[in-house]
Amino acid sequence: MEHRTTLAKSDLHDVLREMLLIRRFEEKVEERFRAGELPGFLHVAIGQEASAVGVCRALEDGDVIASTHRAHGHTLAKGTHPNELMAELYGKQEGCSHGYGGSMHLFDVERGNMGANAVVGGGLPLVTGAALAFQMRGEPRVAVAFFGDGATNIGTFHEALNLAQLWTVPAVFVLEDNKWAESTPESQHSPIRDLSLRAKAFGMKGLKADGQDVEAVYKAARQALDHARSGKGPVFLHLDCVRFRGHYIGDPQVYRDKDEARRLAETRDPITRLREKLQLGDDEFADLDTEVTEIVEASVEFAKAGTDPAPEDALKNIYA
Amino acid sequence: MEHRTTLAKSDLHDVLREMLLIRRFEEKVEERFRAGELPGFLHVAIGQEASAVGVCRALEDGDVIASTHRAHGHTLAKGTHPNELMAELYGKQEGCSHGYGGSMHLFDVERGNMGANAVVGGGLPLVTGAALAFQMRGEPRVAVAFFGDGATNIGTFHEALNLAQLWTVPAVFVLEDNKWAESTPESQHSPIRDLSLRAKAFGMKGLKADGQDVEAVYKAARQALDHARSGKGPVFLHLDCVRFRGHYIGDPQVYRDKDEARRLAETRDPITRLREKLQLGDDEFADLDTEVTEIVEASVEFAKAGTDPAPEDALKNIYA
């Protein structure tokens, strides 16, 4: 595979398609949840598609990711088929975690997805450890962690990044800074406004990008991955992101100015942005939309037609 | 009490006496431990007397401290009588923790000592919380935490400092940076050489001083306390310190260049430094030494003559 540092023009259409697929997928998830079809706690990343797609596109085969409670986008971007993801949300055996995980525990080990994590910060030491394994075995692989601004306050974050830098393991820590931790705005959860400072406390290389611009994300991720892969140590990749929706599906967002989300959706939608850049006409976009919407619809069909686990299956997979 | 920002000349003799008392006390503790008289795990802070004395001298009545596993110096400097400390090390009822605590759990609540802590970093959130209480009640008090360089790697440290800064509570975090965490040199436990950076991650005000120079410590501590007390938020006080001895009493220090400690003891002894500054002659110093040594000897007598708890006392003090 040719080593690129920026997204090729020829890829951009594909990238748009992927982001739109994630968007429509999550909108469908919202709809199905509201219809009472989906159990569990669900968090959509609507508005944050550029981060998932930009970073995952930049990965090489063999690289791995770990995600958070807001994991649908990462999971799709890392290559899990929408059918398998939707089936998981429906709790089916055909799901990517075979019905054991759910929205906050999406795994696809074969495709390098080490798993979503419902404990904020919980996946970060795992990424340090995976990167350590790559380093010890001399494999040119990188382990990538996604996490939010809220996660930068938890001890796990500090310990994991500190260790990664101390051992110069090939890891990239991707901060999706959407300025909210549930209902808590950044000003109420962090004493500093520039979260990049967090990485300086460990002497870690930091990079910054507009998380709503998929090209910028890709470019920065590529740089970060190259740095990590070349043995120079981990990188802290700070993405400036926007959460268009509530924290969880159904969140009435009493704590948030109603206009804020609308304004942000109008001005900082990564899909709109790329669409404008590609000068995609309405028809073309509609075609694309139809195409991905069909995939999403099919995934719901697939999921609904899936197999419920037997109750006793709950006693499997506890031990190897 | 007059508000001083530096140690008055007239106090320096007293300061020397206090540091020497701590030194002789700890040397005696080493001796008694080696003689098999003292149970438990013991850590002396020989060489680090300036930090304890300089900081505690700078406190006002009502200020509180929390200490670490290396707590004898802090405890004496905060006003606990050597008799009560020694009695504690002997496990006697007359001890400052009445025989329940031991070397790593020295308390003297009346004198503002919230306690030593055997869990690295364990006391830091407690200090944040104590400072929060002062803030909420509008009391002009400051809570001070001592901790080592090794402690800057634990999540508790990051969370506690972050919270303190976020809430701008009146706390001072005193890093006694002796460059070792047990057998692990700083280069092996921290990816950065200047641990002051740790505080920047929270936007916390930082101050630095030579921890072997009691006047410098006092001055910096005073500044830090004033800042915190005035409601401007917590301060990170970085003291450059030296550990003259092993990690614990009996530590053969196989991991450490034998010369290092000797050289440091020769060049960076806080007691020698102040003695030279005061131009104290041999006789004068010998007198001082005799005076404090007598106090230390008396503390051993006091401790040995103390009362052993009854076995069943172990079932007291579990609940209020």
Added chain:
Amino acid sequence: MPELTYREAVRDALSTAMRQDEDVFIMGEDIAEMGGSMGVTAGMLDEFGKERVRNTPISEMALAGAAIGAAMQGMRPVAEIMYEDFLTLAAEQVVNQAAKLRYMSGGQLTVPVTFRTQGGAGWSPGAQHAQQLEAWFVHIPGLKVVFASTPEDVRGLLWSAIYDDNPVVFFEHRTLYPIKGDVPQEIEPIPIGRARVHREGEDVTVIATGRLLHESLKAAEQAEGDGISVEVVDPRTLQPLDEETLVSSVKKTNRAVVAHEAVTRMGFGAEVAAVLQYQAFDWLDAPIERVGAKFAPLPFAPVMEQFVVPHAEEVLAAIKRTVGKA
């Protein structure tokens, strides 16, 4: 007698204490504008302001520890750990600090802090959001442990926890928040350490906590239809444990079932069974039955989740086994 939901009852205890006492305040993640992840503290920000209804960053260790530190200085903080699963993050502070500070200081300190937390299966939140870990804290001298099951109990016990001079780990069960019940007009403190007999019976004693109390009451009703008279007792406080009430009930019925949602193995029921077999050995006509979650993390798919945690059905089956009518 007014009727309150369990959720309102918690809020009432918190608010009433905060109204009468400046030292009481609450802190936790998203408890302010959002009113907590379960809506328990909704509206409290408006009444008490952000100093006393204190949103914290995601810092379970420090928020627990700061509550302890404030308690050491005479405040009475109530710290919320959003889900029990995250108690694993705060464990060091709760177990090594809060529980032991008084003891290690030889009695100099008091640590009047309350840790509220909740969890429970039922909504498929998955393996990291629904554990029941009360047993861990029962193992730690220096802590008190409460698990309340009704609006009346949760209000009266939370009140006692706030005013107890010891650290209390206070468990609520997620599925109970909407249940309603009568409560006294004025808050009546319920002493920590006293069990509650919810239903008297002759043939078997069911000792149940949290959601399983309600399942056990259902099971008792059903058993009655089969001619089995069931006594149902809720220990309410797991530490200290009201052994006397439990033992005397079993001495009367000669049979016992212990039921909770937590995993059976090494769950609280193990301790109760160990106590009962010891103190009521000569009275027992059948082995003590334990009803709890099967030995698995909580799975996501609802059919599996429901299979793992116990319901009235399993309690009833255990009741029948003890009376030999299985």
Added chain:
Amino acid sequence: MPELTYREAVRDALSTAMRQDEDVFIMGEDIAEMGGSMGVTAGMLDEFGKERVRNTPISEMALAGAAIGAAMQGMRPVAEIMYEDFLTLAAEQVVNQAAKLRYMSGGQLTVPVTFRTQGGAGWSPGAQHAQQLEAWFVHIPGLKVVFASTPEDVRGLLWSAIYDDNPVVFFEHRTLYPIKGDVPQEIEPIPIGRARVHREGEDVTVIATGRLLHESLKAAEQAEGDGISVEVVDPRTLQPLDEETLVSSVKKTNRAVVAHEAVTRMGFGAEVAAVLQYQAFDWLDAPIERVGAKFAPLPFAPVMEQFVVPHAEEVLAAIKRTVGKA
């Protein structure tokens, strides 16, 4: 048969595995130059180098988590948590991650990590340096829990733990490091999940772990002088538990004592008692006795410390109570 100390036996298992297998490595605080706080890994740095004998900063969460992450990628790390008390810091990673990853992924992952830790009273280390917390981990599905008491067992079981594809929490007892015992020339893996009968007897079964195994063997000897024949069984692995061996022993002796150093309340003995009273109900001639630490944090003063934790004396008294010769 060579003779090794318990300390050497641990080291031998680690070193032999590291010699034969590049995937095995050890990590922890001060395990390199210093050889660990208990000298267990002394000399290993010289043989294996600092990559594979990896000193870590004081970061219990991250060191546990990094071991888990490396295990997810096919390594077999052995992470040392210096004292059990600090498992409270690593608890989130051990309990929410290591234990559940395989399950939550629907069986896609294996997590072959071992967490070695140690603790124990005897040297007055105080309340935060000597807890015994094995019971916590027995409550967590997905973990295996080992507590080895002899040089032979610790070597064979550690070997099995390292090569087990599941996370294992491996408890050692501080006071056992110097004890000596014969071990087979070559390491023989001891299956996880099998108890060991140390001594056969007819009148009462003592089930004991860690230091208390040795105290129980002493007590058994003394009891024999009084004409009481004592069977002593060490479960060795607490999860999975070899219920069959324990139950069949008790069915033979009709009496049981469970002994460990951890606090009795909610300790491992509660689970054993609950299992035995259930499965051997009709065979039991006396209530099951539990011997464990009294309900207190560990005090510093030696007289109090010795009072809190149990010794042969308490085991003997319990034996006598069960056979009615108190």
